[in-house]
Amino acid sequence: MLNQESASSSVESESSSNNVDGCTSDGDIRRSNRKRKALPAEETSSRKRTKKTETIQDQIDAQRAEFEEKYEEKNQLGEGGCGSVFAGCRRADHLPVAIKHIPKDKVFCKHKDKNGRQISVEVAVMLKVESSTASSVGHSAPVSLLDWYDLQQELILVLERPMPAEDLAHYIEEHGGSLQEDEAKIIIQQLVDAAVHLKQNNIFHRDIKVENILIETDSDVPRLRLIDFGLSCINKKTSKYQTFYGTSAHVPPEWLNSCTYSAGPTTVWQVGVVLFEMLHNKDFRSTNFIRKRLKISSTLSLDCLDFLEQCLIKVPKQRPTLEQLLNHTWFT
Template structure:
């Protein structure tokens, strides 16, 4: 018992001494404790990752893949190009090569620059969309037309095109809008500005030196504007209101006109035709449907329309007749030729015939004596008709002589 007690006392004294030493020691840093840990603690559901050694090149590759993907693509492409034959790169004129590449076997031949250019030429080139391209000019012309004018109902349709009513937006001026397909347009030489004009536009522009002053004052109708589009020409013309064409004017009368009424109209027609002749313009299609009669005043006023078949008298004839078949001059029926002056006089006579007779005029029937001049007409009127419709063009009077014919010179009142 004494031995056990002594041993217990010694153990207690040693324990006390160790406790004092422990308490006197400096505390161990926690960071050192963590550094000494050999394995990172993981949760129960996550397995420890396997550590692998990555080279410096792979580190840069992964950085490029995350931070600079485009640079990585270029780098990989450059490496693939180096792996291919250098001759392939020489085929192309610039440094950029196609992204999709195929290796070429030794048996295959590389394309030459000429072969590549031939293939490229097969692809259609895109039309320029610059401000001065034809497409832009057509679009601009159409936009200007719609901005300036309002088109309404159709007024009529002929062999050359169709005509619509309308008005000018800023002052509500009534206009006639004529649409002429490009296939029906007869072109003249280029004007002083290098623009190619249709014969109809060129003739009407020549008649109007001062366009604004001529509106409503000349027998030929005035051209206000014209627009050259991709598939058609648009002509904006003066439209007298109220007015009807001569054929409807006669129908409205319900019987042929009397001589005095016809004389007022024919006198104006002769003066209008002489005005065209002085400007070397040949209308070629004078007929009742191309003559407007203004009915807004007591005295009928004549206006000449539709210059679609007109031409200049100094132009060479192509041996064809242009106009309405039933008003063709007699010399064309017998010889196949006609000239501006005599043909115009023939058509003036044909218009007068229709105003004074129930039956419509027809050149073929008149030449064959199936159409005759009425005997109820005055002697001077019959003389005027016979001279205009002389079958021999050489014996036909000129327009100037018609202006001085006794029947025309008789006083019938002034035209307002």
Template sequence: MFQLLGRILRKIFFLEAETPTSRFSSDLEKDSVKSQDGAKVKQKGTKRRISEDSQESVTPAKKKRELEFPSQKDESACSKPVGSRKRKASDTEQLPTKRIKESTDEEEDPKLEFEAKYVELNPLGEGGCGSVFNGYRKSDKLVVAIKHIPNENIYCTHFDESGRELSVEVAVMLKLQSGTSNSAGSKAPITLLDWYVLPHELILVLERPMPASDLQSYIERRGGSLKESEAKIILKHLVEAAIHLQDEKIFHRDIKLENILIEMCSGAPRVRIIDFGLSCFTETNSNHNTFYGTECHIPPEWLIRYQYSAGPTTVWQLGIVLFECLHKKHFNSSSFIRRTIKINNRLSKDCKDFLKQCFTRDPKERPSLEQIHLHPWLN
């Protein structure tokens, strides 16, 4: 009896003792599961953050490598203008450092290359866009003109077919030289021999015709004006040069006495055109809304509608050149429109008509370059 009672008591005792232990163990297991789940969630979250961090850190490095070493597949993308490329936040922190490093390495070498190839001498002149110096090429003592253009004076740039960003002056001169012989002086536009991009400026090495002077100095040495017969020779060459530029879809925008060289190597004056710093590529009938050029030579259409186009503007400027060749005074568009400047009545009838045709106020009525080339005064 006592033995049976003892067994029952022991059994009850053990059951009660086991139950808390089992419950405690079960709670521990639940807590353990929760903590494991929590640990898994945290680990998963940590893993996600690591993955995200790795993407943010790896992606820019990958992009940086692509920019440094573009593959053939990426060639077209790399050749697009920088302005059209959509920047990402990951790009903004790494690209400037790379660009600064590249510009430092690349811009020191061109200066050394320039100094190794050319000798710069005395200054020849200074204009609104830069300074020009006399110089020569070391290899053959070829006389050259060396033009220094500060970066802030490079108003327009152009992307060529390979994606290079060039100043418009360089791009235009390369276009004019394409498809021709490498010999300098084969065309009216001056020849670009070399160019160097430095940190703060662009250096152009240009053909320097000898003997030659700009048309302004040429006129001054002849008493301030030219004979009509001599002016006719110069204008005919100048019109032909302007037609050539038009055929190449190039708008000089600033044809004037200072930008015309008169080369006297053969006794007869030969026209050369310089300073393409304000030029642009254009179509014949396209309108321009921003004026680049000499303020006192603005065509009337700009004064009225704030628009101008290549052909009519060039004809207007050629009229100004002829006017200043034959009159001992400078031309001013506003004064001419107000009729305070008049054409010399002593000029021949055909010459006066040529000037009047160039100075037609309505650009739609103004003759084209081809039409003035056929004008009786030039033929």
């Protein structure tokens, strides 16, 4: 269910009426000599199933009622392959929120929690991020998960909604299709720092791209926030993956060559993809870059050029680590 105790449901027994099971009209209770006729096993089983179904539906109805009482849902913000996102607010204090509706058949990745329950990996990852960040609402790069509701046929996530903010794709577009190198450096440094934090908590986002990055625009220095952990996973250092989750246009070369990829090198590649799209006014496609149909601009500074080339090295073992990227001379 959600982040609170499951809604309980109780069935009160009906009061006994007169002339039933030895109850006489004057209210004296006597032991009945009659034996109750046993119900057929199939009928008993059917009744149990019906009662269980009613109990589950009661819990779902209670959760939906709690959600509607606590939050007001407004206009739709977007729709993707994994669900729809709506603007909203928390009724108690009018805090802006994003409300994400995910049909159950679109919850592609699941995680077993400490109690053995199968829950959405997006929920598991965001709870793990929050537990590692003190007072994370408004303070961490990943947006915070405020509430979640498991309603059988759909999952509802209530997320922090930074205001004012827009995704990096629109931000780039509004700045003429590309950013100045100095501004790109500020954003990328925050992105690498956020990726290091996720790595330290064994979280692999798997789909870092301009559409999954929010830029807060209420100050002179843009601030980065990461969104959409729907394809993420809790990662082990030695894990190699043989099923690709992410944006197909941005697959790392190792996936194209051997159908395997790992967290660190893939994340570094995705950082390179984001930086390329910020600086070039072009959509990045891995196959075009590998075949040299897409080239890095020669007008970049030497440090920026080196940083981008290092991220987009075709051999994963030769790419720098995220920690090495943080210490790159471009940032000093």
